[in-house]
Amino acid sequence: MAETNEEMKISEESQKHYERKMENFECPFTWGMSETICIDTDDIRGDNEEVIPLMKFMRCIALVYDYTRTNKDSQTILEKLNDCDDVIIKIQNDGHPHISIEAVLSVFKATKCFALLYLQMEPELKTIFAETVSIDSSEKKQTSTVKACRSIAWSNYSRTTKTIECIREAIADNPDCDLWHFILAKTLRSKRQKKKFNSQPDAEEIESFEKAYNTRKNPVFGVFLAKAYNEDRHENDKALKMIESLQDIPRNDSLLLIIVLIYIRMRDFKNAKSCFDKVANKKSSMYSHYRGLYFLKQKQYQEAHPFLKKAIETNNFQAEFNYMNCAQVIHKKRFDLTQYLLQMLDKYRSWSKHMLQTITLHLAYTYFKKDKNIKESLKYFLEAIEINPDAILLKETYRPVLLCDWPKKSIYKILSKNILPDICEHLDLWDEKTKERAIAxxxxxxxxxPQL
Structure with a gap:
């Protein structure tokens, strides 16, 4: 609880009065977001926030909620509320025809009421409480905006199911809003990449990006549509035509770097270099990662190494794999891949289960192939599988991070055909724990x- 003088505390009776009256407000405090999952305040979502004010607004709102629930000091909470005020001005100036400013203000004021109640600031609470207007349930522009705000709030907690559910409801209320289709497409993409990072978009994801772009021809959405085409692998011509057709793309580093990545994947290094030159902040993790990837794809390992090393300083998960690839080529046996993967396991342990499973599988295979350590290998194979036995990465062709010759099979097939037969045939040679793991x-x- 924030520090306040006893005489300034809200009475118990008034506290209950406000809590009862605020139950029907629309904001994170009433949306059932009860789990104690602190969003990463250092996670800069610049590809959305600087060019889509509503997403930045809801990021600020989610942080106010998070700071309040985790007992941050009053100054931190009040500063973030001021940030919300600043973003609301941007939303108003943007003048999007399908975003209800009344709904945005209602979410903001409702959030502020809960924060001020927590801070025991009764005079300010009394004023803002009187100004807070309920959403007009008959006004679809308002209801769809609130549902979209709810969707964005859930996305800050990596809850893709709730995010998709809420944004579908927003689209049902107002199917003409380009931003709602964009949020759906982005969330479908996030859900896909959690299962497999290098997967291809499905028809609904591409169609949602197309609806978002075609509704108002917003060049920001055009960049993301081009990215979706590029990730489809069979649609590079469409991706290139989209980039070439876009006019007035905001000078935003994240958008430029998305275009850079498209060019790198198409091996158009000249245009990639041209985009790199336009990026303002050349110290960001995203810039360092893509700059390293730019050199890596051209097999310029010495040039790639310092950029990739810098990228992983800020927990850039995908950059880690490019770095390990590069380090093995440059340092050869001097680079201890096993130890590095063990450090990654600690570093990313609290992240998603998919990330944890990915690292653990690579560690297991590295112990088997490089270190010839069967005991540790089986330990980590079992740990990885137990995270999610039905995971796609266990059933598709596995590619180890270890640079080596390997069987082009799935993890289950590698285990059943290349690792377990010899062990199970001579179980009496192994300790009890290793036997148990092999049998499991x-x-x-x-x-x-049979499902493979």
């Missing part, structure tokens, strides 16, 4: 092999 792994392989 064999059972998983038998259960999932």
């Amino acid at each position: 792994l064999e059972k998983y392989c038998n259960e999932h092999q």
